[in-house]
Amino acid sequence: MQHFQQSVYKLIVETSTNLPADVRQAIQAAQAKEDAGTRSALSLSTIADNIHMAECNVSPICQDTGMPTFIIHCPVGANQIVMKKQILDAVAQATKDSKLRTNSVDSLTGANTGDNLGPGTPVVHFEQWERDDIEVKLILKGGGCENKNIQYSLPAELEGLGKAGRDLDGIRKCIMHAIYQAQGQGCSAGFIGVGIGGDRTTGYELAKHQLFRHVDDVNPNEELRKLEDYVMANANSLGIGTMGFGGQVTLLGCKVGVMNRLPASFFVSVAYNCWAFRRQGVLLDSNNGEIKEWVYRTGDTVPMNTKTEAEAAPAERREVVLQTPISEEQIRSLRVGDVVIINGMMHTGRDALHKYLMDHDAPLDLNGAAIYHCGPVMAKDAGGEWHVKAAGPTTSIREEPYQGDIIKKFGIRAVIGKGGMGPKTLAALQEHGAVYLNAIGGAAQYYAECFKKVEGVDFMEFGIPEAMWHLQTEGFAAIVTMDSHGNSLHADVEKDSLAKLAKFKDPVFV
Ligand SMILES: O=C(O)C[C@H](O)C(=O)O
Ligand code: SF4
Incomplete structure (x- = not known):
């Protein structure tokens, strides 16, 4: 087994940097469905450019390389202790080589282990099988979409949909609701794995396992096949669209599995990817x-359609170039829908920094600054x-308890992230004269190119993703989704999609 560790290393690099063919095809089908020139298109x-860049650069598609989860099938007698040790060594090496972000954090102290190893990370499951070869599967599922996983306990009363009973139609309602509640925060359009039954733990496990199915397979269980087809045919009419910008495509795949349950429990668990x-x-x-072979067809067999932006967007859209520090007047002139190009200094800041800034000074003057919700590699x-x-970008809503106060305390003019923020931040934008810019979640290579120089870093003790990086920036494009006049595209899409969800209230599977 002298090559085992190297093979696992290759698997990690491939998984992090090269999206497989079936996923690419689903994204290309979405591209074909969106109208040219819209925000979602x-x-x-x-996203297509970013996938291509990650493949060429052999660098992470998204900066959040997730919770590495390995599922291994091996013949009877294979030494699992040695395999596990080599898997851990391969993970540490891939982290050192910047193919994985340092993603393992002590839950109580917040200390980052720096090598992706620690209690519970990575996740390694072994199972024996009666074959001679070894299969190693890996999923890198990031934190933002993991936060949008949801588990229902039937019967339940669901927002927009009413009663969901302990039957196929109740399950249908849970799935539609799961897609709705994710909005754009899990970087839609997404894929969902659904687990029916089990207990709270095995239900989620079953849901996650569904994500290992091929995007284009057909469920052998006829009832579940019908359910999957129904969800695929209807979810897009929720109108959430790419990144929650509104649009034709909200869901790229739906896979449902079932297992037995206890008489008293009826869980429907949804893993959102x-x-x-x-x-x-x-x-x-x-x-x-x-x-010997790859389990999923590799990405290089399906080249992405990398149109230039101009070709992709002949539509009229206002583009405003901003140089930091930004003035209040410039901010007040912006409206939801404008595209902003940022040049100058940008500072990263996410969970640890926002909490810290609530009762401490900033290490530098943030008047007119642009803060980027980002944990880079x-x-x-x-x-x-x-x-x-x-x-x-990372999911901004986590900073909702702090953001409004921090904008006002330090004079920040632009907050950049993804998924939008809530009413408290919207009020602060209006009061102070600031703007929320939505960058494209997951487009980590695309944005990395905009950072020309690292001018410095503060709070390295928070770990690399949480530190405050000071970045010389050129040509960073993002869309105004919350302006200083009380408008929020996120609030609009949420309201609109709730009304659309309510159309799925009537029974379908009876
Ligand atoms: O941690 C991150 O960089 C992003 C996270 O995956 C998110 O979607 O918010
Ligand atoms: S940032 Fe978006 S694309 Fe990246 S892991 Fe999080 S949810 Fe996924």
Whole structure:
């Protein structure tokens, strides 16, 4: 098994950097459905570019390389202790090589282990089978979409849909609701795995396992096949669209599995996965650990359609170039829907920083500043200089308890993130004269290119993703989705999609 560790390393790199063929095809089908020039079409074209760039750069598609979860099938007698140790070593090596972000954090102290190893990370499951070869499957599912997983206990009363009973129609309602509640925060359009039954733990596990199915397979259970087809045929009419911008495509895949339950329990568990659906697998020779084949067709067989932005967006849209520090007057002139290009200094800040800034000073003047909700993948070169390797936005709503106060306390003019923020932030934008800009979630290579120089970093003790990076920026494009006049595209899409959800109230499977 001298090649086992190297093969697992190759699997990690491939999974993180090269989206498989079936996922690419689903994204391409979405591109074909969106009307040219719309916000969703533009975002899909950025996503396609990003997929291509990640493949060429052999760098993470999204900066959040998720919770590495391995599922291994091996012949009776294979040494699982040795395999597990080699898997951990491969994970640490891939982290060192910036193919994975440092993503393992002590839950109580917040300390980042720096190598993706720690209690509970990575997740490694072994199962024996009666074959001679070894199969290693890996999914890298990020935190933002993981936060949008949801579990229902039937019977339930669902927003917009009314009663969901303990039957196929109740399950149908749960799935439609799960897609609605995710809005754009899990970087829609997404893929969902659904687990019917089990207990709270095995139900979620079953849901996650569904994500290992091929996007284009057909469920052998006739009832579940009908349910999957129904969801695929109807979910897009919720109108949530790419990144929650509104649009024709909200869901890219739906896979449903079932297992037995206790008489008293009826769980429907939904695992939501963003468009950056990174899962791959290898079949290994159990004598030497060499890769015999890939489980999912590799991405290079389906090149992405990388149109230039101009070709993709002939539509009229206002584009405003802003240089930091930004003035109140410039901000007040912006309206929801405008595209903003940012040049100058940008500062990253997410959960740890926002909490800290509530009762401490900032390490530098933030008047007129642009704060980017982002936890990047960074690499230090031999000369000690830092470089941005992947840097898409993180889900902004987590900062809702802090953001409004921080905008006012420090004079921040632009908050950049994804998924939108709530009423408290919207009020602060209006009061102070600031704007919320939505960047395309997962487009980590696309945005990394905009960061020309790392000028400095504060709070390295928070760990690389949570530190405050000061970045010299050129040509960072994002869309105004909350302006300083009380308008929020997110609030509009949420309201509109709730009305559309209510149309699915009547029974379908009786
Ligand atoms: O942690 C991140 O970088 C992003 C996260 O996956 C998110 O979707 O919010
Ligand atoms: S940022 Fe978006 S694309 Fe990346 S892991 Fe989070 S949900 Fe997925």
